[in-house]
Amino acid sequence: MTRHVFLLFHRYIGLLMAVFLIIAGVTGSAIAFYDELDAGLNPTLYQVEPPGTPPLSLDEIARKIDQQYLQGNAFIRYTKFPEKDDIAIRFYLLANHDPSTGEPYPLAFNWIFANPYTGEVLGTRTFGAWKLDSAHIMPLLWELHYSLTLPWPYGEWIFGAVALLWTLDCCMAVYLTFPRSRRKFFRQWPKAWSVNLRVGAARAIRDSHIAFSLWLWGMLFMLAVSGVMFNLNHQVYQPVLSKIVDYEHVHDTLPEATAEQRQQRISLETARQKAREYLQDWQAENSFTVYEEDSLTLDMRKYAYRYKVKSALDLPASYAQTAIYLSAADGRFLARSHPRVDTGNFISTWLGALHMGRVFGAWYQWVMFFMGIVVTLVTVSGVMIWWRKRRSGKPKGHN
Incomplete structure (x- = not known):
């Protein structure tokens, strides 16, 4: 009975x-x-010529951008610092509200690429817009992958629900590969890991569907669980993981800003300099190496700046996860975090890095490239198996 229920779940949830x-x-x-692809497609957005002089301050660049483009209609929510001297600085924008209507000002774009030495705007884009030019194709693919480009939060919730079902299906699918007879388990189960190409196309497709899923089960399960983490973090992932291991999401521990505090805001450069000071104090206490600045984000919900750097506390060859949090109102220190702060954080950081191909270097990016192909082929082959059985009129529950 259990096998039949699992089979029906696998079949119809898979469809x-x-x-x-x-x-x-x-x-x-x-x-x-x-x-790599975005920079290669858009060299005029990314590449600058270093003049041999220091970059402008964030406030100087922001002032130039506001004068030329924004005119008070938007503010900078996210700053991505250049990885090299010849790379542009990037800004993500949020609209200010029109005091006469209370509605956000309409924005023609939400990303700006600028020369960090002159403040010159190199180009703009609207992330996730349905435009197929070189400036928009990679962001469109990103948004399709994450949320189908649907308005927040519906796309994230849909993909989160799919990831949750996929996680359950991964577990049931393994069970369905087990032989019905326990006594023949060790003799028959190894056959599920192989593909017999001499028994016709239909059987080869079925064998490939099962064998690829078994050999790569760990990677498929990781993608499913990390999909839940990205899209249903507060709803599902955090509550479940917190029951298993110690896990404190630092952002959730930040104090709520008062209405009075939200009436004032320190500048980007002031936030950057204060965060650097807090980081130096942290280094003095714990003696770790900081490799480079990564980003500065204004979190409007907590009204706090998050300053991220790549450091020796992060995963090897991975993205920046060492962070300082400070008040956006007055710059006071709020919190700090890194991937090794507790078991839950360590697990979550690894899941995120593995899912995004942001660990181990370029070879693992190729692994994730091929995993995308595997997910597609396994899914298509599953639909083909169902369609063939449906056309052949085999009884329900037949495996």
Whole structure:
């Protein structure tokens, strides 16, 4: 009875997820090399000529951008610092509200690329817009992968629900590969790991569906669980993980800002300099190496700046996860975090890095490129198996 229920779940939930997993697989292969492809497609947005003089301060660049483009209609929520001297600085924008209507000002774009030495705007883009030019194709693929480009939070919730079903399906699918007879388990189960190419196309497709899923089960399960983490973090992932291991999401521990505090805001450069001071104090206490600045983010919900750097506390060859949090109102220190702060953080950081191909170097990016193809092929082959059985008129529950 249990096997029959699992089979029905695997079959029909698999069909329900098919379109979403194919979209996730195809787009996932492309965005495994997101940074490289985006920079290669848009050299005029990314490349600058270092003049041999220091970059302008963030406040100077922001002032130039506001005078030329924003005119008070938007503010900088996120700053991505250049990885090298010849790379542009990037800003993500949020609209200010029109005091006469209370509505956000309409924005023609939400990303700006600028020369860090002159403040000159190199180009703009609207992240996730349905435009197929070189400036928008990679962000569009990213948004399709993450949320189908649907308005927040509906796309994230849909993909989160798919990831949750996929996680359950991964577990049931393994069980379905087990032989019905326990006495023949060790003699028959190894056959599920192989593909017999001499028994016709239909059987080869079925064998490939099972064998690829078994050999790569760990990676498929990781993608499913990390999908839940990205899209249903507060709703599902955090509550479950917190029951298993120590896990404190530092952002959730930050104090709420008062209405009075929200009436004032320190500048970007002031936030950067204060965060650097707090980081130096931290280094003096714990003696770790900081490799480079990564980003500065204004969190409007907590009204706090998050300053991130790449450091020796992060995972090897991975993205920046060492962070300082400070009040956006007055710059006072609020918190700090890194991947090794507790077991839950360590697990979550590894899941995120593995999912995004941001660990171990370029070879693992290729692994994730091929995993996107595998997800697509396994999903398509599953639909083909169902369609063949449906056309052949085999009884329900037949495996």
